[in-house]
Amino acid sequence: MSSCHKSSYITTPIYYVNDVAHIGHAYTTIIADTLARYSRLIGHNTFFLTGTDEHGQKIEESAKKRGRDTKEYADEISATFRTLWDEFDISYDKFIRTTDEYHKKGVQKAFTTMHENGDIYKDTYKGHYCISCETFFPELQLVDGEFCPDCGKSTNIVEEESYFFRLSDYEDRLLAWYRDTPDCILPRSKRNEVIRFVEGGLNDLSVTRTSFDWGVKIPESFDDPKHVMYVWLDALMNYVTALGYGDDEKNMEFWPARVHLIGKDILRFHAIYWPAFLMSLDLPLPKHIGAHGWWTRNGEKMSKSKGNVVNPKEVADAYGLENFRYFMLREVPFGGDGDFSQKALIDRINSDLGNDLGNLLNRLIGMSGKYFEGRVECDLVEKYYKAELDEVQISLDKLEPMLFELQLHRYLEELWRPLTVANRAIDRYQPWTMIKEGKTEETMALNGLIATILAKVSLMLHAVMPKTTTIICNALGFEITPESFEKVIRNGEILVPFTTAKRDPLFPRIEGQLLVEKKPAEEPKKSEDKKKEVKKTEGIALIGIDQFFATSLKIGTIVKAEEVKKSKKLLLLQVDIGEDKPRQVVAGIKEWYSPDDLVGTQACLVANLKPAKLMGMKSEGMLLAAKDADGLSLIRPEKPKTIGTPIS
Known part of the structure; x- marks a missing residue:
């Protein structure tokens, strides 16, 4: 995509107020903030939207469990998101709440327009409903005939009067959109998933509920006060109501969105329901819908029960907000799942930021x-x-x-x-x-x-x-x-x-973890497991991932090499791993390499060994090598890499 676009409308999803912000929310918002800041820098007229989704049965029930008024409960959770984004210096232009009156007005206008266009009708619905996902599922999609295929929780059979959106009428138009705009969904592999789903056939979509009251009422002109909007119709409309749709429409000039950023768990709603709604309203479709993956922690899925949920504020406070932003965007390909570990974050700060950028200044x-x-x-x-x-x-x-x-x-x-x-x-x-x-x-x-x-x-x-x-x-x-x-x-x-003038280093080196990590709750060990803490497979002692990550392996360039006099085995090397000065390494490789073979080449260095002395010379690391009957070979990167690049 080129910079010929003169306006950029960037959105995050509106975050559901059933919990406080976690690292996944921060990831989406940091990406959106990055796109918005860059758009402004290249001179685009930019509008950046974020906010909170506050309606639905799940919120109503959560408030009741806490003995709280639903609106007050939503106010409280919504404020935690806004406060965090302000503390993170997120440059949003508008923070929308689905409880805002102008939003309700816009949603009601959309409902009326869809009805006038013949896309909404009234009928009775019976199906398996997941309260957690706010979604009906066909019985064929359920796990063991009962459980939600998305979140795994039990579904309930719900039968109620409902207004329906004629989603089935839009199959061909949606498929044509996916075909004609191959980058409408990013990464493109996600587009293929959506196409397969739509090709399997679409059912009409229930868009109102009568079993709860916490939501946007359908317009009074329908004379049907027991119906409230289905949360996804209500929530998705935020992208245009924030620009004034149905009210003061002066900011509708920003539509269509350049990028909707979402998590992969809500891709279906954004890539199928949302464009179908827009087609019904005769509004342009978004340029791109970007679906990112989920984050794990130290290789494990995050959960409250395990106590391993990453608090983005704690990480930013400990390691620096901008270091955290860099890590989140650099560490994982967009669309794939990412793993958060302090080890990986520290390596990025010390190597990429400290050695490459800060040290250059x-x-x-x-x-x-x-x-x-x-x-x-x-x-x-x-x-x-x-x-x-x-x-x-x-x-x-x-x-x-x-x-x-x-x-x-x-x-x-x-x-x-x-x-x-x-x-x-x-x-x-x-x-x-x-x-x-x-x-x-x-x-x-x-x-x-x-x-x-x-x-x-x-x-x-x-x-x-x-x-x-x-x-x-x-x-x-x-x-x-x-x-x-x-x-x-x-x-x-x-x-x-x-x-120039002297200044303190931008990225002081971090030598150890700055956050105390809680140990995840472990399942009780079986009796046979207790007998041996260290198992062996084919004679090899197994270690935990933490033990492996305790070793710091880095790419270094050998900038100087010379023979050690009176030694048949040793070479004295200077290895640059991006620090203030090269590391001195004494290596027993003289039998297989001459100094001329090594200067200017790269090798893999164990960078956190305690210094040792060999023949009176200090050695500040060890090169990785493999030796068999044919001799010894240093372990090297397949292609030249930046000095100091961590090996993981």
Whole structure:
């Protein structure tokens, strides 16, 4: 998707007020916030919507269990979502609640319009109803003839008078939409799931209830006061009522939505019911519906009973909100399930953010301060380092389509390549050597190259880490605005000369977990399990995942190698894993490798071994290798990877 769109309407789902916000809610909202911030940065007229879904039988029953008034209960839970998003600096333009009067008015208008168009009729419905999912299921879809196929809870047979939406009339139009707009549902594999479901046949949809009262009443003109809107008709309409549908429609210019972001569990409602409703109302269909996966914790499904639900506020407070944002978007491909662990989060902070990004700014400040009293000029960068600029531009050109196609992990992975170019240029050209050789102009141009790359990366990273990138760009002498984006990214203009100053590291290294993790509740062990805590399979002692993750494995580049005199086995290596200086490693591999074989190659390093001494020399790690009858081989990445990349 290109930047030719001049307006962008970005939405999260409206979150159901039956519980407090968890990491899944935070994930969706951070993605939406990133898209909205980027849209504003490229000059789009942007509207970002989030909010809460507050009607339905489940909410009514939850309030009764707590002895609470239903509206007061909904007010309280809704406020926790809004407060969290404000604390997370989420840049929403509107926070909608389905209890808002303007929303009710818009939903009633939609109901009337659908009826006038012949898409709503009255009948009696009998079926298996899941209160938790607010959904009827055909008996064929039930588990063991009773249980909900989505949440696993018991269903009840409900028979009641209902108004129906003629969903079955829209099968062909929906299938044509999926066929003609292959990226209407992202990732595309989810679109295939929806197509198969619709091809199986659609039944008309019950859109009102009489068994409870907590919802939007159907219009008075129907003279049927016992009916309230089915929660999904009510909830889905929020995307247009927030823009004024049925009331003051001045913001309807933002419709259709550029991206609806949702969890995969509500894909059917958004990809089938919602476009059918819009077709009935003669409104344009959304450009994209993006369905993301679920999050586990340390490989286990989260649940209250296990006590392993991730509180996003606790994580952000402990590790930094912007670090948390980066981790969430980088760690997992959009659409797939993701796993949260403190180990993985710490690795991302120390490696990607600390070693690659933060350390590059430190190197620029250090070099410019040492050689030019802090002065940085960029006018000669292209003269001396055009190859590096061209390589950076190749990555930059790929980024925007990835973002709006929701390939956020690939976006960040590609965005990190210019940082690799910058760090590699310093190691390759060695400014400390150039300055000694009197190559002052080339050295200044190298500093300018580093500043240029940092500026471009920061502008493209701004939507993900707005405060961090603001700090970096202030250090580079400019502000992040749509105008500076246009100049630096679109037009390739150079930075004006500026002067750097020493500053604290952006990403102080984290050495251990900052949150105390509760141990999940364990099922009672069987008697035979108690006999041996450590089982063995084919002679191999099994370990737990926590024991494995206690080992820090990283990709390093061997920047120097020499033989150890008086030793037949040892080589003395300097291995760069993205820290302030290379690690010294004494390795017993001289029989299979010469120093010339190793310099400039990559290897896998155990990075958290206690330092040891071999022949009086300090060794700060160990290289991974495999040895058989044919000799020894170092374990290496299949393709070159960024130094410091964690192995997991």
